[in-house]
Amino acid sequence: MCGIYCSIRVGSADSSDHCVDAEVFQALSEQLRSVNGARGPDAQTSYTLRLPTSHPPRDSSEGQARGSELQIEFFASELMLRGRAVVVQPHQQEGDVFCWNGEVFEGLNINSEENDGVKLFSRFRLDCTPDSVPGLLGNVEGPSVISWQPPTAKALTISIKSSSEKLYFARDPLGRRSLLIHKPSPLFPYLLLSSVSVGNHLAYQFEELRTEGIFCLDVGLIRQSSDFAKGLDDYLSIIPRRASAAKFAEISRVNTTLPLEDMPLLDPFGSRPFPKAWSDAVDELISQLDRSVMLRVRDIPVQFGQEGKARVAVLFSGGIDSTMLAFLAHRHVPRDEAIDLINVAFENPRKIQVQLGGNSDMLPKRERKKYRKAGEIMKVAGGGTASYLVPDRVTGLEEVDELRKLCPGRTWNLVEVDVPYEESLAARSTVEAIMWPSRTVMDLSLAMALYFASRGVGRIRSSSSECYKAYTSHARVLLNGLGSDELLGGYGRHRTAFTARGWEGVIDELQLELDRIPTRNLGRDDRIISSHGKETRHPFLSLSVVSFLAGLPVYLKLDPRLDVGKGDKTLLRLAARRVGLVEASARKKRAMQFGSHSARMEAGEGERRGDLVIGRLVDT
Structure with missing residues (x-):
């Protein structure tokens, strides 16, 4: 790069x-x-x-x-x-x-x-x-x-x-x-x-x-x-x-085949074996994604002075996407080499007040119940400052344990990147400049999370009983799970489309997702992460993986008739369970800016729309 x-x-x-x-x-x-x-x-x-x-x-x-x-x-x-x-x-x-x-x-x-x-x-x-x-x-x-x-x-x-x-x-x-x-x-x-x-x-x-x-x-x-x-x-x-009719010239179109009207409900977490079409699709997804990860982690040169250090890192929330990528990277990175799992958490004054039992009126009504429940989970999780026990940190701590059990002998460095409020404020003008011409509220929230995650300055410990030590990830290749929601139906709008127009509505929404991937956040993310001399790679967005998933009938990828956590990205959930990632397979979708608490930090920001253009920009 x-x-x-x-x-x-x-x-x-x-x-x-x-x-x-x-x-x-x-x-x-x-x-x-x-x-x-x-x-x-x-x-x-x-x-x-x-x-x-x-x-x-x-x-x-x-x-x-x-x-x-x-x-x-x-x-x-x-x-x-x-x-x-x-x-x-x-x-x-x-x-x-x-x-x-x-x-x-x-x-x-x-x-x-x-x-x-x-x-x-x-x-x-x-x-x-x-x-x-x-x-x-x-x-x-x-x-x-x-x-x-x-x-x-x-x-x-x-x-x-x-x-x-x-x-x-x-x-x-x-x-x-x-x-x-x-x-x-x-x-x-x-x-x-x-x-x-x-x-x-x-x-x-x-x-x-x-x-x-x-x-x-x-x-x-x-x-x-x-x-x-x-x-x-x-x-x-x-x-x-x-x-050109070349293989990688264009993005594949979404398969428009509709399911039969009486297609039965299939519980991805049930004990009954799945029909062959679903089982074959699961095997092929694992194969396609495994090859994509392999191509993106092999032959990375060792930096001078960094012998024995991790060369590959995963932007790791503990969700199903990042955990699946971490597991597949384990198959192709030498067993005696660590893999860094970078997990970022922001000190967010608005959310902290709620966690500590303060004035929950600072949050929108729809968020109050959610964060009271998150506070209870955080008390149980332990092992860190309450300010940084954000939702992604909690799931990250849980998922690194599952990876350690499933992949014994591998050193998994859960790099806990804690961002104090004052430090995030100080970095804001720098981040705004790098992400330009992206300049919305949501752009900034996501860019802040990626900026500190890709910098990789944090702390690690090998188990919950050990003390932390300072750690900086020098891995130059960062795996990113972006693309799975767009390809496999992971957003709430896919469920909304099904409610409004049935399976045809879902197909149209998935095609729209593919059409707008090039104009959304990939350029912004590349500018942010690369500012630290590192490169993000997207195994889900290999054009081969995109072609495979776009070509599958929609009903093999998701089933909006099922509950959230089952019907969204159903095919990926089945794949995760097949390789042994049982806990990860049940994780629900959570946006990075909310899971890391990089969004809506200041009083009065609770109801700001993500598509609003930020008012304060850098004059050079």
């Missing part, structure tokens, strides 16, 4: 470019290189291409014709997660330039000694045209791309061929890696592509790059144009992914 940044602007060829927007641009460019460098602490390099234009620069004064040039800067930082030696980006060979953000998980054979960026670059150099690009990207399972002539649909890639003078850039179909774009305007006449922003800056208007196609910028036309600032419409085209 890496951070990548590309800028294109028209400037003076004689180094006398001193206009105001040039000064603003240079300062901004330096900041963007810095924040992208944080994503890849192992190496950072830039490369600038200068191409003469057929028109004078915008700021040349009347009667003073000066030569102008198109300046294209590429910057990439490297987080080494493949191979045995650091490979410096941007990749360059005979005028081609290539920047890559991500790892190839399928579609290209790469051994443990090879670097996937190098291998993919060689593929691009062999064959990269507008006709071949969709196939090149569509046959590789991975994240985002920028490419001067050849693009890829899985990681960020930049490749340049002066003969064609085209810049290709794209994110993968699911948008698992962040790529932001600022389009030139009369006030700020430059193009920016960047993995991350520097917050609410006056000199750009960043937005998430759309994922539905591969973007092709005709740089040759820009060199002939007299006004690059008027926008990109005349220079930019989109190559549809459907132009």
Whole structure:
């Protein structure tokens, strides 16, 4: 994984470019290189291409014709997660330039000694045209791309061929890696592509790059144009992914097969054996998910000075998704190596007052009963400060015990990340800047939880009878359970859709979930987690797993006729029970921001809607 940044602007060829927007641009460019460098602490390099234009620069004064040039800067930082030696980006060979953000998980054979960026670059150099690009990207399972002539649909890639003078850039179909774009305007006449922003800056208007196609910028036309600032419409085209029939070109569609009207109720926790169709689906889900985890935890290089330390961590709430991923990682990580389970808890003044028997009126009515019950559970759980015995901490403590019993001999580090209220307040402006252009109340709640979890600074103990010791997780790969609710029907809205329109309503809602995955939170999460020089990987969002689950009839995945905790994500619950995770299989859905108490910390925030835009943003 890496951070990548590309800028294109028209400037003076004689180094006398001193206009105001040039000064603003240079300062901004330096900041963007810095924040992208944080994503890849192992190496950072830039490369600038200068191409003469057929028109004078915008700021040349009347009667003073000066030569102008198109300046294209590429910057990439490297987080080494493949191979045995650091490979410096941007990749360059005979005028081609290539920047890559991500790892190839399928579609290209790469051994443990090879670097996937190098291998993919060689593929691009062999064959990269507008006709071949969709196939090149569509046959590789991975994240985002920028490419001067050849693009890829899985990681960020930049490749340049002066003969064609085209810049290709794209994110993968699911948008698992962040790529932001600022389009030139009369006030700020430059193009920016960047993995991350520097917050609410006056000199750009960043937005998430759309994922539905591969973007092709005709740089040759820009060199002939007299006004690059008027926008990109005349220079930019989109190559549809459907132009390729490749395996990873597009997201699969949801199976629309309806169940029989008299389909019987099947209790996932009952003693009766399940029909073969359900049993086969369970076995295949375990197989598909196991392979996805294996591809995401194998061959991670050992960092210098971190021999024997955990290389893999799980963002761990104790819920069914994260526990299943932890169990499957156990199958593929060497048995003598620890796995970190990162569990974050926030000191939330509003919730603490309720737990200690204070004024429960600070909470909405619908939450009062729930948190009184949670307080009773916390008293029984023990082993920690009451402030941090949030719902996710309680389930995390319970589930690590189940994992220890099921997987003897494995060292499971439950990393308890406790975030004092003052520390969360101090970090807020930093988090707001990194998550930009995401900026709602819910964005901030989730981003805060991910920021402190991925930092990994906490404490551990091997059993409830031992004392805590300070611990920092240095694992660079973080497994994330995101995607299971969207694919397997884990949200309350799936039950609501069934009540309103039956099974057809559920199918439509599941298709809507798939359609909006690329535009929701994956880019934001990538920006937050990568700011610590770590990478999140989503086994449920492997395009192979997505294809398998989308292709299953809906009634094999969930049954809204059953109670919550049974009818939601029924197939995953059955899979968890089959591998021995009995307690995890019965866990109910709980959103991260509420399970960790990162949401609604201050008085008066109890009824704030999650989609409201936060009022205080960073001015850089």
